[in-house]
Amino acid sequence: MNDIKSVIQKEEYISLAINKYILQNGKIPKKNDNTLDWDKLLTTDYLGTNFNKYNPLTKQSIKVIFDVNNNTFIKGVFESESSYTSELNYLYNFYINKIFRVNTIPPKDNTKSELAKGSQVLYNKIQKDIVNVINENKYKIFLPTQNCEVGNHYYELKNESLIYKFCKTSNTSIEVYQTSPVYLESLDDLKYVKVEIGEKAYVKDGISWYEYFYEGNGSWIPVGTGRTTGQINDEISIEDRILSYIPDSKDLVLKPDGGCMLANGDIFCWGKNVYKKAGIENYGQLDTTLKANYVNTPVMLKVQNENIKTKTTTLDLIGKKWYNNPYRVKFEKMAMNSKFVCGISPIFDYYELGIRYKKGGDLYCNGYIHSDDFFTETTGQTQTSILTKSKAVSIGKENGIFNQNSLYLKDIAMVEGTLSLLTDTGIIYTVGSNDKGALGIDNQSGLNIYTFQPQKVNPDGVIFKKIYALRDIKSFGALDTNNYFWIWGERPSGEIYYKPRILSNSKRFDQNGIFVNSKEFVLKGLDNKYYRTYLDTIKELNVEEGALSVSVYDFNGTEELLYVDKNMQLKGSSDFINCRDKDFNTCLSSEDNILFKDSFDVLNNLTNSVNNTLYANFSNISIFESNVNKNIVDYGTDYVENFENNSTAGWNVNYIVDGGTAASKFLGRLGKEIINTDTGSQAVFKTIDLGTSWANQNVKITFDMYEIGSWDANNYWADYLNGKSESFYVYINDLNVSRDIYSSDPNFDTKGGVDLDVVTSSYTQYAQKHEYSFTTTLDSGGKVKLGFGAILGEKYDNESFGIDNIRISRKIDNVNFTNGVYYENFEDGNHDYWIVPRGPVPFAERDFPYFANYPIYTGHNESTKFLGRFNRQSSGGDIYNGNSDGTQEVYKIFSFGSENANKEVKIDYDFYRIDIWRDVLGYTTDEFYTFINGTRYTTYRYSALDIGDIFTFNIPNTGGTLDNKHSFTKNAYLDSYGNIKLGFGAYIKDNYINQLSWGIDNVKFTLTGNKNPSSITPISSSSVKLPYICAMTGIGSASQMYCWGNVGRSIPILSTSLYDVGKINTINKLFITQESEKTKQMAFDNFNNSGSLFLKYPTYIGGFDYPFYFK
Structure with missing residues (x-):
């Protein structure tokens, strides 16, 4: 029986090794005679060099064979039917039992023929697919480290998947079956790609991007004027290229009440829809009484139409109001504030018949705009969801011929009330409000200046190549062509720069290493070190060389730092990469801590191998600030x-x-x-x-x-x-x-x-x-x-x-529950917030050597340190350690915070009765009292009510008699602020501390889960600023976005799948929210913070799969 068990165990090991070999090599480990090639498996990677092939039943090495379909069989009990013997049926029955197998399939029954076949190796799905490709013998299998055969289709075995590819060169290939949308850098590659019929691809042809859809049978059809894969690129007119151009910029702006993203030339917005800037013009379609004050899913913004001339035809897009037409204006850059969403259209600069044409570089905005400044359909101040062209920026561009006096914009940055615009010649113009010096025009009039006529900002002789804006203060930054960084507007200290000033004449910076944050910029120097703006200068950050992305946030006076290192691992402040609760405190639940760590580790572990170097998944990181509208306890005015x-x-x-x-x-x-x-x-x-x-x-x-x-x-x-x-x-x-x-x-x-x-x-x-x-x-x-x-x-x-x-x-908050429990045993000598009798002054330690550490007393091994001892000191009236007159002389107010208001707690504590207390009829009964919120309870009366768990021991340096420990329990409710006052006292007649005394130890509070239904906590609403994190993972088309923390409405809740449909009573309210219901809970309980979305763990944000730059 032991032999048959050994055989089955070896078969299981062999099966695992064969599966692993096939997965790692894309080949089957067999010889030409269809038997197992043991040399390939007897290595440290598979069976090990010491694996014993001996079969104790056949007295030979285990025989493994492959059939014509490359199925693997292990001949475990005998190799031929002639070796069958009925006396071993009990062993055969054991051998065919499935209970003892996981990775092999036993024979169907114990007949000679079935037993002679042996047990079959169970292939996993990927191994089955590999074997099928090998059996078909049509395409070869290559590993990512191997060169493919040029001009042929093949399968690449990568990450436990077979990927069907076409080999362009020995080290360049194209994945054939892809998911939409497909992005390709070359139109020639498109003919090798297949998707579902009707799905889209975006393809770069020359300098332009074009849109295609898949017709089936390998055929791609251009949308608009893109050429087919067989056409010659030069035949496309410049007008057609302009119409079908798709910008490649990927910008993302997240504000406390919403956000916008730029992807494939289109702008999508969500969140607060004031002035209709989030893209919703009217009301709910199913219920027209509902106003779209907040939008809960990204909405593509409409763009003002212009009639388009294609060859000999003019398309009437204005009359038809066809906003989603394929010829709509696309955008290279995007920004937003509370009143506007704005975009910059691409610049097309070319010659035709000897004439220089220059088109685009225009400013489009929606929201709260005026007909004096934009080409609106109505006169005066208006609100519109449609991105509308600026008049000032379009002056001189009417016929498309280059005009050196016109503004051709290439970038935009925005703070609250003000826009910064960068032309392709490196000149910065600002429009809007000069509050906090945001216009940068060296004028201190502030709000008295508001203009949409572009104001030139550049200091004399300075040309800029990039502009930036901080998220939460009115501050702009710019990088000049000499790589010096300039800044103007508001600083976190309150200081205002009314014109651009250079922060450091000794440091130059990399334009691709400048990161926007809440109130400071992070700058990568040309010395490969990272710096942050700080007061009126810069300071170096403690960041590893080669970091890919860096973010800083000053929270409660502490600089918090996160960065992605060169191996794509996220590092930095532990506050931001460990579990935090809704109030940004350390998570108390071990389950929450484990879930956060597991989720984070999946993204941050070094699991991706590229050229023998391990990488994690993070590519970009940023710390954002949210405003959480919390119902907070009203403590009144201090x-x-x-x-x-x-x-x-x-x-x-x-x-x-x-x-x-x-x-x-x-x-x-x-x-x-x-x-x-x-x-x-x-x-x-x-x-x-x-x-x-x-x-x-x-x-x-x-x-x-x-x-x-x-x-x-x-x-x-x-x-x-x-x-x-x-x-x-x-x-x-x-x-x-x-x-x-x-x-x-x-x-x-x-x-x-x-x-x-x-x-x-x-x-x-x-x-x-x-x-x-x-x-x-x-x-x-x-x-x-x-x-x-x-x-x-x-x-x-x-x-x-x-x-x-x-x-x-009224706000005390001096203690915290950990997993629903709070405990004090005084072993660390801490007695914070305990009020104890201290007697007349001065207190001289030399008079009372055993009370040098009062009110902590060191006792017996059983009692160790405790709160005590208490009783009057002498007959002379000195009451250093209490008066023992029945009043509350020892107490502490335990304040667990308003989040625990009105909850019930179970209170456990030990009372030490030290020395002999008395119960003398007609004279005295010594008693111990517990006080809860000032109410006295007789907890112990010597002899007559000798209750509680009793333990007898001897505390040193007392009266010398045996002492008792009594354990008591009481239940009570915390008050409307989460407080409870626990106190103690005693009545001891004419005996002193050297004769008898008492102490307290092991005070424990436990939440019961019950709540006082009749108590009301005073509540007021307040906006609280809390940080949250968003990060990009992957590179290029493999990018994904993950966020965690109090994101509020910065992230559209419908992109998280955390919305609880049980809390949303109509389909309209799933997509839009009214102002009166903005704090109404939509998320599941674990992800709700006073009506705001709280991402407790790193959470995938669906629909944001682009390599965003966080603006």
């Missing part, structure tokens, strides 16, 4: 006090200092001889009244403390502090909530800070800023008392502090 108005109203002190550029104005300087600094008691305070609308609200209080001068901690003998440390104290509602030691030597600081320039004169001129943040609950009148104190040994002119930038906000 309370802010920054002392810039010199007011100290409500404060018990009246000192304001101007800290200059380092700190501006602040409350201070506060120190010895100004306030009491002997004990750290509350010496500076104010009761802040936010009004009754803030009553009982949980809030976050933040402020800056300036440490000024030579604070010495406790290291300077002349301070006479008697062992006390120079410290800063914070009080909220008269409770000391914080105390930090500071020194001009940061090694002694208990809280980090940021060095400042000189804030004000002091002996040392040393200053640091320390940022503080606390949470608390306002009282029933919406008030809170905020106070400060200090221990300082020297006068205020040498040691002092200041207070600045006080802010009180």
Whole structure:
């Protein structure tokens, strides 16, 4: 039985090896006698050099043969029928069982004849196709690395596919069966190509492109005036060439509310249809009451008709309004803003009968245009979906004869309100608004200037060859013929350049390596390094040499960078190549992270081999900015006090200092001889009244403390502090909530800070800023008392502090769920936002050695570190660690963010009962309390209600008796801001911390999935700017576009297949959206962000399969 199992296993291995050999070589591994050529398989690529061919049943090497159709059979049990023996039927039955096979087909039954045939190798589909081609013996099979036979058809075996081709030269071939549309650089190649009948091809013939459709039987028919494959090129008139010319430019503009693309000479738009610029002139065809305020799929823009003369016939295109005619104007360049979509027609420059003709290079725009500036059908200001010719640019071109005074445009760039136009002679003209200096005419009148008469921009003697525009600010760029880069208009800093200025006289740039971004340009230098515009100069980017595409985006003060390296891999800021949620935070779901990574890796792994070099798939990359209309929680207006108005109203002190550029104005300087600094008691305070609308609200209080001068901690003998440390104290509602030691030597600081320039004169001129943040609950009148104190040994002119930038906000957001769970175990010593009793000041660590790290206590192996210990300190009334009077003395406001508003949580926590608590009838019962949002619950009562999971252990340096851990669980709802206040307290009568105490550990919040149906969160609508990524993959006709992030309406949702038809109630609303419904959800839940499209993973954008330049 073991022998038969071994044979089947070897047959499976042989089958896999044969399939692999056929796939990799396009040949069958057999000898002339139709037996297996073992030499081809016994290599490391297939079976390995140590494969054992021995068959334990036949006592010979395994025999493998091929039949006349090249099917493969492995003779596993015997080689001839004479070897059959009925005693081995149990083995034969096992051998023919299909259960034990995957890659081979067993004999049909256990008869002699079937067993003698052996098992058959199972060919996969591609192997079957290869074998069939070999059997037909009509065409040869070549690998991409092999030279084909010139003049013959053949099959190329590539990427597990057989591709039928024609061999033009030994290393040049044409794919015969293609998918429409077909693009070819030579008309002569068209006769070798076949597609479905009626499908199109675009073919370059000479300098022009022509359109053809496939009639079948190898016949291609020209549309318009293109010649057939047998015609001679020179017979076509120049007029016919102009009419059938198809530009090759591929431009893409993505704006927050829509976009346009230029492909094959036509402009397609989508998104916001204000002024009809997205191409929809009227209303819904099925429901005429619906306005097409937004268009959800690309629409080809109509172009103003002109009557066309072809040879002796004049075509009346104007009268027939045949906008989609084959003679329509095509475009070389395209741009857009919120009012217009504009295109530039091709230039045709030629001689005929000794006369120089020059046609085209005209400007066409749709949208919000005026009859003074464009050849409109109506007089005055109008709105039109039709691309209409500009009057100013067409002057002098009426008869087509070259006019040196006319403008022949070759490029266009647009910002909001302004167009930049480049002529073929290198002159830049601007039209539109001069807001932010966008006209570049050295006039600071701004919006007071608006003109559609072209304004010349060029500095004297400068000729330009390319122009550019940033996406989200009014800024233009241009590259001159000496490869210097110029810029004018608005800068991100707010500075305005009213005329072009050169950014660097020492750097020159590659016109094919200039990339437009949101608010900055990326420039590839002729030194092959990449730079970005930065303030009024440039700075080098950290990009590998040979990068193909680079993009930058400044997000929340951080420079984010992406680039495609020379091997077509996308690299750069991890924020943009890892999973991010709808608010651009790190994805919490492991499933989302895995799906994003898997999707991204398919595009970014080095899987394509060209000339023995591995490549990924990316060819172009750009970071875009979207505006997401989010329904956000209304937190109201924060309370802010920054002392810039010199007011100290409500404060018990009246000192304001101007800290200059380092700190501006602040409350201070506060120190010895100004306030009491002997004990750290509350010496500076104010009761802040936010009004009754803030009553009982949980809030976050933040402020800056300036440490000024030579604070010495406790290291300077002349301070006479008697062992006390120079410290800063914070009080909220008269409770000391914080105390930090500071020194001009940061090694002694208990809280980090940021060095400042000189804030004000002091002996040392040393200053640091320390940022503080606390949470608390306002009282029933919406008030809170905020106070400060200090221990300082020297006068205020040498040691002092200041207070600045006080802010009180309902928005706290201090914790986050991870996969629905939040957990604190205090092992890292962190107790941020916990409010604990700190006792009278000063606090001297030497008096309480076991509480040096209070409120974190290091206990037994079971308890490790925990929050504690708590109880009054002594009979003298010192309550360093609490009063244990039944009130809430320990608490924290946990704020999980508005996205978790009104959700239910399960709260788990451990209570440590340290030492022996008492239950003495008629005298006292010691109790432990839990507070949830201020409501007290008796959680533990010694003996009488000894509940919860109990674990007994011994915490060191306590009363010496056994201590207990009790685990408790409570359920509660988060409030309308996602907050919950969890607190604790105890009642312990006349016993102190050295006798008994308590602590808290392992606090855990878990979302239950339930929500409070009766609670309402205050909502307001706001536009949020968030980045998203779009990238091109592949090269040329193999290009595809992928995007991820908050694309909103920048990408047409119908191009993503992520629309949920269950959320769209009519067919019209699938294609168009009304203004009142612009934030209504159309996408599936996972891809919806407040009504905007959110691409959680790299997503293929259908219909954008062109090698776009991102404008």
